[in-house]
Amino acid sequence: xxxAEIPNLTxxxxxxxxxxxSHGPVTRPKLGAMLxxxxxxxxxxxxxxxxxxxxxxxxxxxxxxxxxxxxxGIGPGxxxxxxxxxxxxxxxxxxxxxxxxxxxSAEEPIPEAIAGDADAVGAVVESVARATMARVAKSFRALxxxxxxxxxxxxxxxxxxxxxxxxxxxxxxRSIKVPIILExxxxxxxxxxxxxxxxxxxxxxxxxxxxxxxxxGFITEGRLFRGAGGAAGEIGRMPFPWSASExxxxxxxxxxxxxxxxxxxxxxxxPAGEGVPPDSAKDLFARALEGSPPxxxxxxxxxxxxxxxxxxxxxxxxxxxxxxxxxxxxxxxxTENVERVAAELAWSTPIAVSSLGxxxxxxxAVKLAVDYTLGLMLREGRHPAVVLPPASNVES
Numbered sequence: 001x002x003x004a005e006i007p008n009l010t011x012x013x014x015x016x017x018x019x020x021x022s023h024g025p026v027t028r029p030k031l032g033a034m035l036x037x038x039x040x041x042x043x044x045x046x047x048x049x050x051x052x053x054x055x056x057x058x059x060x061x062x063x064x065x066x067x068x069x070x071x072x073g074i075g076p077g078x079x080x081x082x083x084x085x086x087x088x089x090x091x092x093x094x095x096x097x098x099x100x101x102x103x104x105s106a107e108e109p110i111p112e113a114i115a116g117d118a119d120a121v122g123a124v125v126e127s128v129a130r131a132t133m134a135r136v137a138k139s140f141r142a143l144x145x146x147x148x149x150x151x152x153x154x155x156x157x158x159x160x161x162x163x164x165x166x167x168x169x170x171x172x173x174r175s176i177k178v179p180i181i182l183e184x185x186x187x188x189x190x191x192x193x194x195x196x197x198x199x200x201x202x203x204x205x206x207x208x209x210x211x212x213x214x215x216x217g218f219i220t221e222g223r224l225f226r227g228a229g230g231a232a233g234e235i236g237r238m239p240f241p242w243s244a245s246e247x248x249x250x251x252x253x254x255x256x257x258x259x260x261x262x263x264x265x266x267x268x269x270x271p272a273g274e275g276v277p278p279d280s281a282k283d284l285f286a287r288a289l290e291g292s293p294p295x296x297x298x299x300x301x302x303x304x305x306x307x308x309x310x311x312x313x314x315x316x317x318x319x320x321x322x323x324x325x326x327x328x329x330x331x332x333x334x335t336e337n338v339e340r341v342a343a344e345l346a347w348s349t350p351i352a353v354s355s356l357g358x359x360x361x362x363x364x365a366v367k368l369a370v371d372y373t374l375g376l377m378l379r380e381g382r383h384p385a386v387v388l389p390p391a392s393n394v395e396s
Contacts, residue, residue: 156386169182278295
């Protein structure tokens with residue numbers, strides 16, 4: 001599949017498209033007033049965009065004295081974008097139009113037997129992308145871009161490193177000839193929360209993911225902060241443990257706060273009279289919800305540990321809001337303890353739980369792809385850090 005050509009628009013047509021992308025459907029008279037365009041210029045711009053399928057009628061608005069006005073919105077000719085979340089055990093994808101309407105989604109598990117095989121995982125990624133495309137309405141003719149979220153540091157000089165995303169994305173790049181945007185999964189989750197989730201209306205906040213691993217996505221003044229080399233938010237690298245009697249070791253904090261270590265501590269500390277210890281974080285939280293005393297203690301202790309990490313983030317970044325995500329972090333049983341401990345060690349900062357669940361990362365990725373496409377159409381610099389051109393069929 002070849003990439004669709006980006007149309008070359010007049011300045012007035014770009015102004016109309018820009019406004020519709022940011023404000024949603026608007027009547028023609030209101031468009032002219034908001035953009036301060038004359039009626040002939042407005043009509044010419046709408047005609048230009050309509051001929052390309054970039055805008056379309058969304059109905060009629062009737063005024064108080066019986067006058068009518070056509071409502072215009074971004075049309076299906078503007079195409080769509082796909083966001084893909086490549087997780088450890090699952091690949092999820094979602095397709096959105098250029099005005100942020102959900103068009104389709106798909107997901108597929110990554111069998112444990114192939115989890116370490118980059119080519120095999122790449123085949124799952126390509127399959128999910130194809131399945132998503134097949135579910136998009138035929139009126140949305142052009143796929144413009146795909147953004148892929150991966151659980152690793154993302155930068156141009158890391159793409160081809162051993163164990164990097166090059167092999168995983170090879171088949172996708174060869175078979176679907178559109179730009180591929182690459183971003184870290186936690187960064188994408190932060191973007192998703194800003195536009196669709198618990199951080200809507202916040203221009204500065206931190207997304208703290210706690211699951212098998214830990215990570216942070218920081219949004220400042222509406223923009224993702226990536227750091228000098230794309231590695232901002234790798235909080236699992238913070239020194240831990242840190243005391244006169246203990247020496248920090250690499251990724252010690254990530255190991256300690258990860259769900260595997262949490263369950264291992266539960267296994268060691270579990271009272272003999274309380275039956276079999278929980279074998280997963282999901283099992284632990286279910287028992288805590290039922291009132292199991294050792295489960296309640298373990299969850300409270302882990303919430304306090306995460307609160308200490310949150311306090312460090314507050315002290316460094318002053319985010320104004322922390323959104324908790326990840327399979328462990330978004331469990332509401334811990335929120336009170338996280339907020340209390342963070343306030344004791346730093347200062348009071350609202351703590352929210354992700355409202356997007358497992359979809360947040362894919363939603364953030366598709367937002368990146370939509371913004372990238374609109375930037376090309378509008379000749380604006382909305383370029384993310386890593387954009388990969390389509391690969392030739394002879395590349396391996």
